[in-house]
Amino acid sequence: MRRLLGGATLLGLAAGLVMGFVVAPRESTQGNVQRIMYLHVPSVWVAYLAFGVVLVASIVYLIRRAEAADQLAHASAEVGVLFTGLTIATGSIWGKPTWGTWWTWDARLTSVSILFVMYLGYLLLRGMIDDRERGARFAAVLGIVAAFNIPLVHFSVYWWRTLHQPPSLMKPGPGTMPGIIVAALLVNFAAFTLLYVYFVAKRARLLRLEAEAEA
């Protein structure tokens, strides 16, 4: 099953690259540098998804004390931090040629950085507490509190005047992008979602094996 998932993920990523570099046309305003979007936007989608899963798994853990829920939250937070880091790095690389700067304290960039630091703190908290049950409980509370930052990140472009553009896809109402660009983006969304599931399944299994080894 895991091999099948791994194969599907690889195929999805290959299809995403073909869609982003071959099928999707050169964007008229930004030129080819806009192709970073097929990496940047799916990365932030996976980060939202990962932290949403942390929220749900943390609530389940606090109610049922199920170790599997805690392991899922832990695995998902780690993968979420990885993809948030990628979002910030690829956004910075995209920002230099389009905005003329690697970094600015814009509302979206600042709120994403806070999100990154909060979940990095979540992982550090888990590592700092030796008592597994106590660490899981504290992490679950932080996992719920930190999730309040997700809507702040997403709507920051509406609530404050920012340099970052508003979302082109993850918004209500009709889209403004050409269909072929939306299709390329959707293929990459699917590929990155598969990659997220593959990483989380593998990481959660490792956490289960580590718990068995310690028992």
Add this chain to the structure above:
Amino acid sequence: MPDNWGFVIAAYGLAAIVLIAYWRFLFRREKELDDAKDVRHQLRQESSASEPRPAQSAQTTQRGPIP
């Protein structure tokens, strides 16, 4: 606007390095833990094989103290 292919390559290259490095970490750790699990399983089997069977231990206790 110029195409800035260098930035595109940098972004995709960085993502590839990070994702492959994380996959390698998961793969290696999984192998370590699977190997350790196999060793534990083997040790448990060996120790259970070397332990006296219940019937044998009962005979030993019936024999009484060695003079």
